[in-house]
Amino acid sequence: MTIPDVTPAPDDVPLADGGEPGPGLSAFDALTRGAPAPYWLHRGVSAAWGLDPTRVVLELITVSENATFRLDLDGRAAGVVRVSQPGYVGGPAAVASELAFVASLWQVPDLRVLQAVPTYRGTYTAQVRDDAGQTWTCVSTRFVTGSVxxxxxxxxxxxxxxxxxxxxxxxxxxxxxxxxxxxxxxxxxxxxxxxxxxxxxxxxxxxxxxxxxxxxxxxxxxxxxxxxxxxxxxxxxxxxxxxxxxxxxxxxxxxxxxxxxxxxxxxxxxxxxxxxxxxxxxxxxxxxxxxxxxxxxxxxxxxxxxxxxxxxxxxxxxxxxxxxxxxxxxxxxxxxxxxxxxxxxxxxxxxxxxxxxxxxx
Missing domain, CATH: 3.90.1200.10 (Aminoglycoside phosphotransferase (APH), C-terminal lobe)
Structure with missing residues (x-):
């Protein structure tokens, strides 16, 4: 299954409750740019977006307020997965609210913003649990070609x-x-x-x-x-x-x-x-x-x-x-x-x- 080509509308982004403060981003302390994602994240992201994990490569881009990973599917860049620092933005409801605002900006002429990709369930956030039982909020967006x-x-x-x-x-x-x-x-x-x-x-x-x-x-x-x-x-x-x-x-x-x-x-x-x-x-x-x-x-x-x-x-x-x-x-x-x-x-x-x-x- 490939990542769907979706342009979200301002009112179709589901808002979810939940999210508890967590241990920051220490789970990614040992990773450097280009390093593969931990197995629990690779497995969880693949499952949430309905992807065959054997076709997915997930590699770290950066760690700042969140951990951001590039998602390759069958050897080609397909998306970017952002793993939110537990507790930083207030949980899944705040993340879904962010995506609702971003989706609304597609109405603005001359302003180009990223496109969120829904999970296989149709939501725009996914909860992935690590090996220690901590829950992480993940979102995926379409890969944007070019240079930062x-x-x-x-x-x-x-x-x-x-x-x-x-x-x-x-x-x-x-x-x-x-x-x-x-x-x-x-x-x-x-x-x-x-x-x-x-x-x-x-x-x-x-x-x-x-x-x-x-x-x-x-x-x-x-x-x-x-x-x-x-x-x-x-x-x-x-x-x-x-x-x-x-x-x-x-x-x-x-x-x-x-x-x-x-x-x-x-x-x-x-x-x-x-x-x-x-x-x-x-x-x-x-x-x-x-x-x-x-x-x-x-x-x-x-x-x-x-x-x-x-x-x-x-x-x-x-x-x-x-x-x-x-x-x-x-x-x-x-x-x-x-x-x-x-x-x-x-x-x-x-x-x-x-x-x-x-x-x-």
């Missing part, structure tokens, strides 16, 4: 498109009615920094007292700017929350947005911050930021106040992701980028304190 933008020598020319697509996504989110039982987490300020931040606190990054004070000053300035910004139907809604080169595939002139696992409720301008994740310190970042804004403004206006908030959210995102690096594998990022996060964050903080909109100067 992050792997290209220069992804900067694509930032105008990323900005325009972000605006299209936001326009859609403002008018879309989620299905019953839809549930996704938030990316509010307390989810980014502070004692209830979703990832490790940036304060644990091995900082000197002077370095800590510098980052705290930048955080306080950014928080003050965002605090004055309203969270209403025009400024707050469903966002991708990670729309950057690592989550876009280019195949010639065709771009496809992938990996909506971080999508949730936030300021729409958080997608500006997300677009520059991990590279704000690089000399080419301002050009990318300006291109993003140019593309966004082709669809929707941005005021001077909006741009200052966008830059403040970028500062908070930088601190948030500095904390992220403390709890994630170094190979989750391109070579050298993981180690650059601490010194780069200090440089970004200095620039932000000198001029809040330095990214757009």
């Amino acid at each position: 933008l992050e792997d290209l020598e220069d992804p900067a020319p694509y930032y105008r498109t990323i900005g325009r697509w972000s605006a299209l996504l936001h326009e859609h989110a403002r008018t879309w009615t989620p299905p019953h039982a839809f549930t996704r987490f938030t990316w509010d300020v307390p989810d980014m920094v502070g004692p209830s931040a979703r990832w490790d606190p940036w304060e644990s990054a091995g900082l000197t007292d002077a370095e800590r004070e510098l980052l705290l000053a930048a955080q306080d300035k950014a928080l003050a700017i965002v605090a004055d910004f309203p969270a209403d139907e025009q400024t707050w809604g469903l966002v991708h929350a990670d729309l950057r080169p690592s989550n876009i595939i280019a195949d010639g002139g065709t771009l496809t947005v992938i990996d909506f696992d971080d999508c949730g409720w936030s300021y729409y301008l958080y997608d500006f911050a997300a677009a520059l994740t991990f590279v704000e310190h690089e000399p080419y970042a301002p050009a990318m930021a300006r291109a993003w804004v140019t593309g966004y403004q082709e669809v929707a206006p941005l005021s001077a106040g909006d741009l200052e908030v966008a830059c403040a959210l970028s500062m908070l995102r930088r601190l948030q992701m500095l904390g992220w690096t403390l709890g994630h594998r170094e190979d989750a990022l391109p070579p050298g980028l993981h180690a650059a996060q601490k010194p780069g964050s200090l440089e970004v903080a200095r620039r932000f304190l000198d001029r809040t909109t330095w990214l757009l100067a």
